[in-house]
Amino acid sequence: MPPRLPIQDICAGLLTSVGTAIRYWFHYTLVAFxxxxxxxxxxxxxxxxxxTGSVTSLLTLPLDMxxxxxxxxxxxxxCFVVTCTLCAFISxxxxxxxxxxxxxxxxxxxxxxxxxxxxxxxPNEAAGQGAAxxxxxxxxxxxxxxxxxxPDGPPEQGEEPELDNEEEEGxxxxxxxxxxxxxxxxxxxxxxxxxAAEELTWERxxxxxxxxxxxxxxxxxxxxxxxxxxxxxxxxxxxGHFSVMGLGFEEYVQASQFEGLITTxxxxxxxxxxxxxxxxxxxxxxFQRSRRLLGVCYIVVKVSLLVVVEIGVFPLICGWWLDICxxxxxxxxxxxxxxxxxxxxGTTMFLHWLVGMVYVFYFASFILLLRExxxxxxxWFLRNLNDPDFNPVQEMIHLPIYRHLRRFILSVVVFGSIxxxxxxxxxxxxxxxxxxxxxxxxxLYSDAPVSELSLELLLLQVVLPALxxxxxxxxxxxxxxxxxxxxxxxxxxxxxYLLGEQEDDANQPVNNNHAPGHxxxxxxxxxxxxxxxxxxxxxxxxxxxxxxxxxxxHRPLRFPFRIVLLIGFMCITLLVSSLVCLTLPVxxxxxxxxxxxxSSKIHELYTAACGLYVCWLSIRGATVLLAWMPQGPTIIxxxxxxxxxMILKTLVVALLVAGVIPLLLGLxxxxxxxxxxxxxxxxxxxxxxxxxxxxxxxxxxxxxxxTLMGPQWWLKTVIEQVYANGIRNIxxxxxxxxxxxxxISVLLLSLCVPYVIAAGVVPAVGLSGVSGxxxxxxxxxxxxxxxxxxxxxxxxxxxxxxxxxxKRLYEHIKNDKxxxxxxLVNYERKARGTSSVPPPxxxxx
Numbered sequence: 001m002p003p004r005l006p007i008q009d010i011c012a013g014l015l016t017s018v019g020t021a022i023r024y025w026f027h028y029t030l031v032a033f034x035x036x037x038x039x040x041x042x043x044x045x046x047x048x049x050x051x052t053g054s055v056t057s058l059l060t061l062p063l064d065m066x067x068x069x070x071x072x073x074x075x076x077x078x079c080f081v082v083t084c085t086l087c088a089f090i091s092x093x094x095x096x097x098x099x100x101x102x103x104x105x106x107x108x109x110x111x112x113x114x115x116x117x118x119x120x121x122x123p124n125e126a127a128g129q130g131a132a133x134x135x136x137x138x139x140x141x142x143x144x145x146x147x148x149x150x151p152d153g154p155p156e157q158g159e160e161p162e163l164d165n166e167e168e169e170g171x172x173x174x175x176x177x178x179x180x181x182x183x184x185x186x187x188x189x190x191x192x193x194x195x196a197a198e199e200l201t202w203e204r205x206x207x208x209x210x211x212x213x214x215x216x217x218x219x220x221x222x223x224x225x226x227x228x229x230x231x232x233x234x235x236x237x238x239x240g241h242f243s244v245m246g247l248g249f250e251e252y253v254q255a256s257q258f259e260g261l262i263t264t265x266x267x268x269x270x271x272x273x274x275x276x277x278x279x280x281x282x283x284x285x286x287f288q289r290s291r292r293l294l295g296v297c298y299i300v301v302k303v304s305l306l307v308v309v310e311i312g313v314f315p316l317i318c319g320w321w322l323d324i325c326x327x328x329x330x331x332x333x334x335x336x337x338x339x340x341x342x343x344x345x346g347t348t349m350f351l352h353w354l355v356g357m358v359y360v361f362y363f364a365s366f367i368l369l370l371r372e373x374x375x376x377x378x379x380w381f382l383r384n385l386n387d388p389d390f391n392p393v394q395e396m397i398h399l400p401i402y403r404h405l406r407r408f409i410l411s412v413v414v415f416g417s418i419x420x421x422x423x424x425x426x427x428x429x430x431x432x433x434x435x436x437x438x439x440x441x442x443x444l445y446s447d448a449p450v451s452e453l454s455l456e457l458l459l460l461q462v463v464l465p466a467l468x469x470x471x472x473x474x475x476x477x478x479x480x481x482x483x484x485x486x487x488x489x490x491x492x493x494x495x496x497y498l499l500g501e502q503e504d505d506a507n508q509p510v511n512n513n514h515a516p517g518h519x520x521x522x523x524x525x526x527x528x529x530x531x532x533x534x535x536x537x538x539x540x541x542x543x544x545x546x547x548x549x550x551x552x553x554h555r556p557l558r559f560p561f562r563i564v565l566l567i568g569f570m571c572i573t574l575l576v577s578s579l580v581c582l583t584l585p586v587x588x589x590x591x592x593x594x595x596x597x598x599s600s601k602i603h604e605l606y607t608a609a610c611g612l613y614v615c616w617l618s619i620r621g622a623t624v625l626l627a628w629m630p631q632g633p634t635i636i637x638x639x640x641x642x643x644x645x646m647i648l649k650t651l652v653v654a655l656l657v658a659g660v661i662p663l664l665l666g667l668x669x670x671x672x673x674x675x676x677x678x679x680x681x682x683x684x685x686x687x688x689x690x691x692x693x694x695x696x697x698x699x700x701x702x703x704x705x706x707t708l709m710g711p712q713w714w715l716k717t718v719i720e721q722v723y724a725n726g727i728r729n730i731x732x733x734x735x736x737x738x739x740x741x742x743x744i745s746v747l748l749l750s751l752c753v754p755y756v757i758a759a760g761v762v763p764a765v766g767l768s769g770v771s772g773x774x775x776x777x778x779x780x781x782x783x784x785x786x787x788x789x790x791x792x793x794x795x796x797x798x799x800x801x802x803x804x805x806x807k808r809l810y811e812h813i814k815n816d817k818x819x820x821x822x823x824l825v826n827y828e829r830k831a832r833g834t835s836s837v838p839p840p841x842x843x844x845x
Contacts, residue, residue: 001818005810013813024210031207034218040078041071043225047081050234082221085228095303095393099296102394108295233264240267257345265308272301303396306404314408315356321416322355325424328431329582331439363415369474373481375500376551421571422578430582437583440604476619488569492562496554585611649732656740658697663689664747665703666696671751671786681783715743754789758782 045064049057057064103109207214240263244253253259275298282291327333341348364385371379371386383390396404431438489495556562589607592614624643628636670685670692679685707716718738725731758781766773 001814005814005817009813009817010810013809013816017809027207027210031214034214035206036079037075039218039221039225040075040082041065042078042222043081043085043229044074044078046226047078047229047233050229051237081229082225085225085232088228088232089224092300095300098393099299099397102391102397104295105299105398108292108299236267236271237264238267239270240264243267243270257341258349265305268301268305272298272305275301299397302401303393306396309404309408312353314411315360316349316353317356317412318359318415318419319352319354319356321419322359322423323352325419326427329427329438329440330442360415363418369478369481373478373485374498375553377553378498418574422574425575426578426582429579434583437586440586441601442604443601472620472623473616476623484573488566492565492569493556494562494566500551501553585615587611588614646727646730649730650727652732653730653735653740656736656744659693661740661743661747662696662700663693664696664744664751665699666692666694668747668750668786669695669699672790673787676784676787679783681779685783715739750789754785758785 042065045061045067049061049064201209203209204211204213205217207217237260243266244250244263253262256262275294279291279294279298282294323337324334327337337348367379367382368385371384427438485498486495489498585608586604589609589611592610593602593607625636628639631639667687667689670687675685704719707719710716722735722739725734758778762773762778762781766778
């Protein structure tokens with residue numbers, strides 16, 4: 001190998017690398033064009049063609065595909081259409097797996113003559129089942145409940161008592177399931193999609209492996225999009241459209257601002273009813289395969305509609321009800337909400353849906369917290385989301401429609417009543433007792449001398465992380481719930497019922513019933529569901545069976561009356577808690593903000609957040625002191641000294657890391673990027689320290705995140721060490737010497753060196769008589785020196801990177817041409833015809 005590569009070798013290697021890069025560039029450009037251009041554009045144009053409603057659009061579809069009008073908008077809309085169709089396909093496959101693994105409903109698989117002992121079953125129950133949901137054929141057995149109730153559990157509301165023959169029917173059904181368990185594949189040939197494709201990786205499927213196999217996948221995706229648009233959007237929409245026009249409801253649907261969505265949902269409802277009738281007819285004429293296929297299609301439509309109701313409609317109702325009940329709190333009216341809905345219907349509905357989702361989620365979280373405190377069996381009427389046997393999709397598949405409808409109505413009533421109790425009634429009381437307190441100030445602008453950006457930053461970076469700390473907040477709330485439960489239990493003599501028998505006399509008579517008042521009334525109706533809406537994980541659901549994990553309790557005298565008093569005490573507690581939460585944080589926040597903003601009004605979000613943060617700090621300090629109290633005054637003083645020193649160190653670090661560094665970083669960003677772009681040369685830029693600091697905090701967080709994700713270097717090592725030490729083990733010397741001082745030095749040099757050059761060196765050169773250094777030139781240099789230096793640093797960085805890349809390419813070319821191997825091989829030199837090292841199996845002479 002020569003000491004230096006010849007020029008021709010370097011040029012040949014460069015041409016080879018450039019050719020490889022061009023080939024990959026063309027391939028990946030084709031991949032991007034196919035997946036980001038052809039697929040979404042085709043989906044959008046086909047979607048528009050189908051929903052235009054004219055034959056001309058079908059004839060001009062090939063030309064519309066090649067049109068260059070509105071390319072970007074159509075691509076974006078097509079991406080949304082493709083996402084919806086792919087989600088529908090994945091959901092359909094997943095639902096099929098749920099049906100296969102969980103078992104189909106009995107009315108779908110078991111088509112046989114009824115048992116002789118089932119002749120005495122209540123006719124109303126079977127009739128109601130058929131009317132409300134899956135209609136069994138005359139030859140089908142009565143539809144069984146998906147969740148049979150245990151003998152001691154409370155029966156369903158509105159259902160007849162169980163007959164003796166149900167146990168025999170259940171046993172027979174179990175035997176049929178056991179016998180047919182090995183024939184699932186045979187029974188589900190209508191949905192056998194296991195032959196869909198070979199095992200593919202994402203790289204091969206998308207074309208990132210360099211092959212052209214992805215073009216076939218593009219074709220299948222386009223075909224799948226067209227099929228799903230036609231089946232799941234076009235047909236239901238036109239079925240609903242013709243039905244709405246026939247019934248004369250077209251004007252009402254158009255007034256809703258969501259004509260397409262409502263019309264499609266109506267079409268799905270009519271399609272479900274049609275599938276029910278067709279399924280019954282197929283059962284009558286004994287077309288087993290058609291009956292099964294129609295039943296599966298009905299299950300798909302049914303589950304889809306239930307998902308829309310549970311995840312879409314229910315949170316939307318909760319969000320609107322919350323808004324209506326809180327109108328007086330913001331000095332608004334229904335007319336204002338109507339105007340906002342007409343101006344932006346999509347945004348308005350989304351915000352109300354989001355508020356309803358948050359409400360339902362936190363309500364479900366509170367129910368889970370109650371289960372950790374209360375005795376198992378107290379909340380017997382609520383579905384336990386931690387139950388491993390709980391599967392909401394299986395319930396959607398197996399339970400009839402009327403039971404889902406009953407759950408939905410009960411949930412709406414209970415959730416609406418809670419909103420009235422904890423929002424509307426406290427607002428009315430506040431307006432009566434404190435007329436000047438409401439309404440909250442929620443204007444989108446502020447006349448305060450403080451930047452809104454600074455307040456938002458304070459809210460996002462300081463207040464919310466503390467308030468959203470789930471550990472302490474959850475423990476405090478759990479402690480309050482336990483304290484209230486203990487107090488209510490001793491006041492009403494319900495301690496055993498609420499918390500169990502750990503502290504009660506074990507010799508007292510024990511009531512082993514599952515629910516209050518249940519031993520004398522087997523037809524007692526369960527309490528309303530207070531957790532329906534989001535099946536997946538965001539709510540509790542009406543418990544259809546008996547309680548799980550029940551613990552016995554002592555039953556005092558006049559037990560029902562004590563339960564009524566307990567419910568009243570609970571309502572009063574919720575009302576008082578709501579009053580405190582609506583007034584105390586805002587009072588504290590307004591008082592504290594008055595020192596900063598004076599008499600100016602600011603958004604109530606900031607005052608409430610500030611007040612909540614102060615309350616959080618107070619509660620946190622009180623809990624810490626209470627935890628130290630049993631250790632004695634000496635230990636408390638030592639702890640106070642330790643915490644005082646730690647707080648002092650934290651303040652110093654916060655002043656440097658969260659104060660000085662963000663301010664310098666924000667000012668540097670202002671000088672380098674913002675001022676040259678926004679301020680002309682004939683105007684003087686103005687700098688606002690608060691805004692620069694706020695932007696600097698955001699930039700510092702972004703830089704820290706990128707540093708932690710990047711390669712290992714000194715700044716990443718220091719930041720990781722600071723994070724590892726935490727606040728309790730904060731090392732002030734290490735942070736100042738290794739983090740604050742170097743970073744501040746670099747930022748100060750970046751700020752000061754260009755300023756010294758522009759404001760000191762250049763004017764001195766101009767005063768020395770050098771031609772060309774005019775005052776205009778000095779101003780130009782002062783305003784453009786910072787971006788110029790940024791450009792110089794960027795060019796130097798790019799050049800250094802390219803030099804390193806060229807060195808790597810040089811080594812790569814040299815190794816390709818001259819490298820024999822990278823494995824070390826022993827060299828055995830022969831001397832005088834014999835080897836210096838004998839062969840392994842040789843025998844010395």
